[in-house]
Amino acid sequence: MLDLSKLENVRQRSGKVEARCPACAQMGADTSGNHLYIGVDGRFGCIVNQGPDGEAHRKEVWRLTGSADAAQPKPIPAKRKAARVMAPLPALRPLTAKEMAGIQHLRGWHTFAGLELLTQRGLLHFARVWDDGAEHPAWLVTDSTGRNAQARKLDGTAWKCGKAKTLPGREASWPIGAPEIGNRRNVALCEGQPDFAAALLVAWWEGVEVAPVCMTGAGNSIPADALPYFTGKRVRIAVHSDEAGLGAGKRWARQLRSVGAVVDGFDFSGLSRADGKPVEDLADYATLLDSETPAPAAIFAGLHDSTPRAVV
Ligand SMILES: [Zn+2]
Known part of the structure; x- marks a missing residue:
């Protein structure tokens, strides 16, 4: 499975995921950010390096972004597909x-x-x-x-x-x-x-x-x-x-x-x-968390208690 968090311009379209191909990207290509596709079964490819000739390219994609335990998106249920057409998100990158x-x-x-x-x-x-x-x-x-x-x-x-x-x-x-x-x-x-x-x-x-x-x-x-x-x-x-x-x-x-x-x-x-x-x-x-003073509360305390706090 590819680790989606390592890919750029990830978006889901008609049940498959599209993203910027990392193998193309490292050569400065795929500036439109849509060469990589990932099917619901996790199989992936690059639209400009398909078939047997693309094997080395796919290996490079795997080397750059593959992960044995990467979380994968759930495919959109079939009945919702027709109703929604998702516009692509703008290109994403990590914040500096x-x-x-x-x-x-x-x-x-x-x-x-x-x-x-x-x-x-x-x-x-x-x-x-x-x-x-x-x-x-x-x-x-x-x-x-x-x-x-x-x-x-x-x-x-x-x-x-x-x-x-x-x-x-x-x-x-x-x-x-x-x-x-x-x-x-x-x-x-x-x-x-x-x-x-x-x-x-x-x-x-x-x-x-x-x-x-x-x-x-x-x-x-x-x-x-x-x-x-x-x-x-x-x-x-x-x-x-x-x-x-x-x-x-x-x-x-x-x-x-x-x-x-x-x-x-x-x-x-x-x-x-x-x-x-x-x-x-x-x-x-x-804003209250600084190394000079003790934290005034414990927001996530007691998550292992058998009796949850009330509040909601
Ligand atoms: Zn590529």
Whole structure:
């Protein structure tokens, strides 16, 4: 299997995955980023190096991006195929350290370690995103299915539509990162891109292994075909301290319990930021993590307890 997190310009189209061919890319070719195709069975090829003559080229693709245990996207169920035509995502690349430091600064975090970890999972990228007549450098979250993708501008200013932009043709309700849960037992379910970007920082700080999953809005419910990813998992929801956040937490918990997940939530009320304002979400909480002072809470504590905390 090819490790999709190592490929550029990955997107799913008619049940197969397309991406920039890494073997072509290392020779400076495939600038359009669509030579590589991967079938639902994991077989892959390069459209300009097909057949027996392409054998050495395919070996090079495998050498560059092959992995014995890479997570693979679930094929889109047949009944959905006809209904949805996914426009390709813009070309994706990892954020540079400087770009990550910029996000860190805007969020008030003390490190960009969480962004680096999210990048390694293939869930955080740089992209140039079109908005209001121009392309803008952005940090974008999506997963191996590409079904949902949300972006924020790197300079911290808003899009025409607001702070966060769901890219055209995406399903805003798709839980980003659900296909990457894989064998991980613990799931950190987050509301919104900043919390998703903070999740692995907090988990790393606490020494807990979690799979971060992002619901991009409190109004969304988890689609039925994403629920099986959560079966048998231990899910903790980082519940936003507002009415919409608590309502969303309760709704997601109900949905996840229906497929056999053990779910609870973390309640941020009572915690204060350095400026004295209340901590309202996981991204706020992450600003409190610095090496000078002990962490004021343990967000992912007790994931092995048989009795989940209440909250949701
Ligand atoms: Zn190629």
